[in-house]
Each structure stands twice: as C-alpha cells, then as structure tokens.
Amino acid sequence: MNAIMTPDELEAALRAVGTARYHDKHPFQILLQEGRLNRDQVAAWALNRYYYQSRIPLKDAALLARLEDPALRRSWRQRIVDHDGEREGDGGIERWLRLTDSFGFDRAEVMAGRGILPATKFAVDAYVRFVSDKTLLEAIASSLTEMFSPGIIATRVSGMLAHYDFVSKETLAYFDKRLTQAPRDADFALDYVKREARRPDQQQAVIAALNFKCDVLWAQLDALYFAYVQPGLPAPGAWTP
Amino acid sequence: MNAIMTPDELEAALRAVGTARYHDKHPFQILLQEGRLNRDQVAAWALNRYYYQSRIPLKDAALLARLEDPALRRSWRQRIVDHDGEREGDGGIERWLRLTDSFGFDRAEVMAGRGILPATKFAVDAYVRFVSDKTLLEAIASSLTEMFSPGIIATRVSGMLAHYDFVSKETLAYFDKRLTQAPRDADFALDYVKREARRPDQQQAVIAALNFKCDVLWAQLDALYFAYVQPGLPAPGAWTP
Numbered sequence: 001m002n003a004i005m006t007p008d009e010l011e012a013a014l015r016a017v018g019t020a021r022y023h024d025k026h027p028f029q030i031l032l033q034e035g036r037l038n039r040d041q042v043a044a045w046a047l048n049r050y051y052y053q054s055r056i057p058l059k060d061a062a063l064l065a066r067l068e069d070p071a072l073r074r075s076w077r078q079r080i081v082d083h084d085g086e087r088e089g090d091g092g093i094e095r096w097l098r099l100t101d102s103f104g105f106d107r108a109e110v111m112a113g114r115g116i117l118p119a120t121k122f123a124v125d126a127y128v129r130f131v132s133d134k135t136l137l138e139a140i141a142s143s144l145t146e147m148f149s150p151g152i153i154a155t156r157v158s159g160m161l162a163h164y165d166f167v168s169k170e171t172l173a174y175f176d177k178r179l180t181q182a183p184r185d186a187d188f189a190l191d192y193v194k195r196e197a198r199r200p201d202q203q204q205a206v207i208a209a210l211n212f213k214c215d216v217l218w219a220q221l222d223a224l225y226f227a228y229v230q231p232g233l234p235a236p237g238a239w240t241p
Numbered sequence: 242m243n244a245i246m247t248p249d250e251l252e253a254a255l256r257a258v259g260t261a262r263y264h265d266k267h268p269f270q271i272l273l274q275e276g277r278l279n280r281d282q283v284a285a286w287a288l289n290r291y292y293y294q295s296r297i298p299l300k301d302a303a304l305l306a307r308l309e310d311p312a313l314r315r316s317w318r319q320r321i322v323d324h325d326g327e328r329e330g331d332g333g334i335e336r337w338l339r340l341t342d343s344f345g346f347d348r349a350e351v352m353a354g355r356g357i358l359p360a361t362k363f364a365v366d367a368y369v370r371f372v373s374d375k376t377l378l379e380a381i382a383s384s385l386t387e388m389f390s391p392g393i394i395a396t397r398v399s400g401m402l403a404h405y406d407f408v409s410k411e412t413l414a415y416f417d418k419r420l421t422q423a424p425r426d427a428d429f430a431l432d433y434v435k436r437e438a439r440r441p442d443q444q445q446a447v448i449a450a451l452n453f454k455c456d457v458l459w460a461q462l463d464a465l466y467f468a469y470v471q472p473g474l475p476a477p478g479a480w481t482p
Contacts, residue, residue, distance in 0.1 A: 021477040118456035119463060122363035129370070211478065215359035218476050219464070222360060226467040235459050236262040237452065 002204050007194035010203050014141075014190070014210055018148040021214035024155070028221040028229065033156050035163020037229075040241035042164065043103035044228045046096075047239060048120040048220065050110050053096045053174075055124050057083040062132045063139050075188055082181050095174035102171040115239030119223035127216045134209065137202060141193050141209035145217060146186035153178055243445050248435035251444050255382075255431070255451055259389040262455035265396070269462040269470065274397050276404020278470075281482035283405065284344035285469045287337075288480060289361045289461065291351050294337045294415075296365050298324040303373045304380050316429055323422050336415035343412040356480030360464035368457045375450065378443060382434050382450035386458060387427035394419055 005013065023029055031037050032045065060079045067073045085091025100110045109115065131139040153175045160167050169176075197206045227234040234240050246254065264270055272278050273286060301320045308314045326332025341351045350356065372380040394416045401408050410417075438447045468475040475481050 027472055027474060117460075119360050119364065119460045122367045122457075122460060123360065125370075126363045126366060129366075215476060215478070216363075219358075219360045219363060222467045222476065223460070223463060225472070226463045230471050231268055231466070233268060235456060235463065237456075 002200040004198075004200050005203050010194055010197060010206070011190065013203075013207055014144060014193075015147070017207060017210045017214060018145070021211060021218065022145065022148045022152070023214065023217040023221055024148065024152040026218055026221040026225075028225045029152070029156070031229065033159030035159060039103070039164075039166050041224075041228045042160075042166070043100075043105070044234075044239060044241070045224055046099050046103055047105055047110060048116050048224060050096055050100055051113050051116050051120050052124050052220065053083070053093055054111070054113075055128050057093070059128045059131045062128065063136075066136050066139065072192075079181075079185060082177065092174055092177065095177070099167075099171045099174060102167070115237075117223045117227055117238050118235050120220055123216045123219040123223075127213065130209075130212060135205065137193065137196055138205050138209040140189050141197075141206040142213040143189045144186060144193065144210050145213050146182040147190060149182045149186075150179055153182070243441040245439075245441050246444050251435055251438060251447070252431065254444075254448055255385060255434075256388070258448060258451045258455060259386070262452060262459065263386065263389045263393070264455065264458040264462055265389065265393040267459055267462040267466075269466045270393070270397070272470065274400030276400060280344070280405075280407050282465075282469045283401075283407070284341075284346070285475075285480060285482070286465055287340050287344055288346060288351060289357050289465060291337055291341055292354050292357050292361050293365050293461065294324070294334055295352070295354075296369050298334070300369045300372045303369065304377075307377050307380065313433075320422075320426060323418065333415055333418065336418070340408075340412045340415060343408070356478075358464045358468055358479045359476050361461055364457045364460040364464075368454065371450075371453060376446065378434065378437055379446050379450040381430050382438075382447040383454040384430045385427060385434065385451050386454050387423040388431060390423045390427075391420055394423070 028045070032042065037045075057080045060076065060083075064073055064076050064080070067076060081091075083092040085094060097107055097110065101107065113121070127142070130142055134142075157172050157175050160172060161169065193206050197203045227238060228241075269286070273283065278286075298321045301317065301324075305314055305317050305321070308317060322332075324333040326335055338348055338351065342348065354362065368383070371383055375383075398413050398416050401413060402410065434447050438444045468479060469482075
C-alpha cells in the first residue's frame with residue numbers, strides 16, 4: 001500500500017524517474033553528443049527519430065479527442081500547431097525533415113517510414129496506443145519527459161555543432177523551438193498531474209506512465225545502438241549505410 | 242502493380258521471407274546455439290521469451306474471436322489448448338515456466354513480466370495488436386513463421402544440450418512438443434493463405450504480414466543482445482544479472 005503524497009512530493013518522485021531512466025544517460029546519446037558517431041550513424045538516428053516526431057501530433061490528437069474541457073483543449077492543441085505549423089513549410093515536422101534532407105534521404109521515403117528499425121515502430125506505436133487506451137491522467141503524465149528535455153537538447157545541440165561538420169544551426173533548427181515549447185508544455189502537464197492525481201493509486205499510475213515513456217525513448221536508442229554501433233547489424237529491411 | 246501469383250508461387254515468396262528475415266540468422270541466436278552465452282545471458286533469454294509465450298494464447302484467442310466458421314475455429318482452438326494445457330501443470334506455458342524455474346526466477350515475478358526489457362513488451366504487444374486489428378488473412382499469415390521453426394528448434398536444442406550444463410532435456414521440454422505442433426499449425430495456416438489470398442493486393446499483404454512477424458522475433462533478440470551481450474546494458478528497471 002503506497003502512502004499518499006503531497007503535490008510537491010509527487011513532483012519530486014517524477015523528477016526521480018527522470019534521474020533514473022531518462023535517455024540522456026543512454027550510450028547512444030553519449031556517443032552522439034560527444035562527437036563519437038560517424039555521419040551514417042547520425043543519419044540513422046535522424047531517420048528513425050523522424051518516425052517518432054511524425055507520431056507526436058497523432059498522439060496529441062488522440063489525447064485532444066479525450067479532453068472534454070474547452071480550456072484544456074485550447075492549451076493542448078498548441079502542441080499540434082507546434083508540430084504541424086500554421087502553413088506548408090512550417091512546424092516541427094518540417095524542421096525535422098530539413099535534418100533528414102541534409103543527410104540525403106528522400107522525403108517521400110522518410111515520410112513513409114521506409115528503412116526505419118522495427119523496434120522504432122514498435123516503441124513509438126506503443127506510445128500512441130498508451131495515450132489512446134490508458135486513463136487521461138496517465139496519458140497526460142506520459143508527456144512529462146518534457147520536464148527533462150531542455151537539458152538534453154542543450155547538450156546535444158552544442159555537442160553536435162562542436163564535433164560534426166555535417167550538421168549546422170540550420171539543420172538542427174528543430175531543437176531551437178523545443179527549448180521554449182517543451183518547458184511550457186511540461187509546466188502545463190505537471191500542474192495538471194499534481195492537481196488531479198490525489199489518490200495513492202492515481203499517483204502511482206502517474207509515476208508508472210512516466211516510467212513507460214522513458215522506456216519508449218530508451219528502447220529507440222537501444223535499437224540504434226544494436227543496429228548501427230555494436231554489432232552494427234540493421235534488422236533485415238532496415239536502412240543499411 | 243504486382244502480378245498475381247499462383248498458390249505455389251505465393252508459397253515460394255513466403256519461404257523467401259524466411260530465408261531473408263527469420264531470426265535463425267540473428268547473432269544472439271547464433272551465440273545461443275553455439276554455446277557462447279553465459280548462464281545469465283541464457284536466463285535473460287528465457288525470462289524475456291516467457292512474455293512472448295504468455296501472449297501467444299491471447300493472440301490466438303483474438304484470432305479465434307474473428308473466425309466465423311466453426312470448422313476453422315475447431316482447428317485454431319487447438320493452439321490455445323497446446324499452450325494452456327488440459328489441466329493445471331500441463332501445456333506449453335507451464336513447460337516454459339519450468340525453464341525459467343531452472344534459472345531460479347520466481348514464478349510470480351516471471352508471470353507478472355517483472356524485469357523484462359521494454360523492447361520485448363513493445364514487440365510482443367505489437368504482434369497481439371496486429372492480429373486484432375488487421376484483416377483475418379493478414380492475422381493468419383503472421384503465424385507463418387512456424388513454417389521455419391522446426392529447423393531452428395532442432396539446432397537450438399541440440400546446441401544448448403551439447404554446450405550448457407545448466408539446461409537439460411527436461412528444462413527444454415517445451416521444444417519437444419513444438420516439433421510436432423508447429424508443422425501441423427503451419428500447414429493449416431499455409432493452406433488457408435494459399436487458398437484465400439487470390440488478388441495481388443491480398444498476396445502482398447500476406448507477404449508483408451510475414452515480414453512484420455519476422456521483425457517481431459528479430460527485435461526481441463536485438464534487445465537481448467544490446468542489454469546482455471554488447472554493450473551489456475539492460476534498460477533501467479530490467480533484470481540485471
């Protein structure tokens with residue numbers, strides 16, 4: 001039987017999940033930010049992560065479809081705007097495509113998910129499904145990895161710009177916007193969770209949802225490491241440099 | 242536009258999927274059958290694969306729930322009997338638990354999926370979902386990896402018995418039954434698919450379903466390799482030897 005936590009104790013427990021499980025400690029992430037990957041390995045990361053990026057607005061739309069309060073919907077829909085933009089050529093997904101463009105990938109192929117690792121698809125699809133199937137509280141809590149993202153973004157971007165001549169501020173522009181968007185989104189979700197998760201079972205469910213989401217991010221980097229670093233064996237059908 | 246295939250051409254195309262993508266060529270499988278894993282690495286394989294085994298009757302029940310023909314249901318339900326047994330202490334799942342028992346895992350923990358890798362869960366859940374969501378033809382086709390399983394089972398069991406003193410014919414008893422069950426099941430599914438997949442789009446969907454299932458198996462071994470072989474880093478929360 002878990003004891004009830006105050007909202008601040010719950011926040012502390014959620015931050016502890018990040019310390020234990022966030023993918024900033026994954027060996028692929030360390031190699032990426034320290035300049036120890038080659039161009040093909042970074043390309044594989046960009047290609048696979050496009051699939052994750054492309055599913056985020058679908059995930060957010062599934063969540064939006066479950067929010068009965070217009071005020072909550074107004075807040076949450078901004079996430080979809082951020083990713084899809086206000087017009088053609090705008091938004092986070094377009095900015096990510098500029099990164100895959102820079103590695104020479106064909107846009108139509110990238111957008112069709114051609115060449116991504118099976119594990120990328122399984123992990124990302126599990127996330128979209130989680131947000132559709134679980135309680136609204138758990139669905140919102142699963143977005144809380146954004147609490148930890150400003151740190152990893154700053155380290156990743158500065159490390160990549162320092163070490164790789166095949167990326168630039170322009171091709172990494174996706175991350176600029178996320179430095180302001182993610183904290184705004186995380187604050188909103190954290191306030192919601194601290195306010196709504198009052199019973200011990202709800203609080204434990206919220207922590208489990210954040211654990212789950214950390215697993216989704218971690219498993220994507222596992223797959224990249226296995227396929228493109230060591231032993232360096234992409235699944236049959238996946239992109240091979 | 243794909244040309245229409247004869248039933249035998251379709252069978253040949255399905256066998257070619259096995260040659261290209263079945264997990265008998267995965268480096269973890271090679272290490273396993275050549276005696277090059279240590280006891281903990283084999284234990285991790287047994288623990289994670291329990292989750293796959295445990296989901297097979299759920300997958301088959303989801304498929305059974307979609308079969309409108311009593312004759313087809315009679316054939317398909319045998320798969321559930323094989324895994325769940327006729328009585329307590331019988332069936333494939335029980336036999337798999339004897340293997341995890343032999344490594345000292347607690348049954349209640351194994352059955353709760355404690356300590357499995359996130360990627361195991363994502364891949365296996367994707368398979369159950371596929372069988373629930375896709376067409377019946379694709380759902381049945383996704384079982385066709387059983388066409389290739391007698392070969393891998395024979396190699397795996399004889400290799401493991403020859404090289405490891407911590408397994409025995411008794412703890413590997415699961416595989417004995419599968420040597421007769423899998424070909425019977427595969428013949429049934431292959432006949433169904435050859436009979437029902439007549440249009441080119443259906444035939445391509447059947448091939449894609451088998452590709453998908455090969456990905457499900459392959460991704461599970463990727464995750465074991467990354468976590469327990471090289472670099473040997475289980476996801477946070479996963480079983481650590």
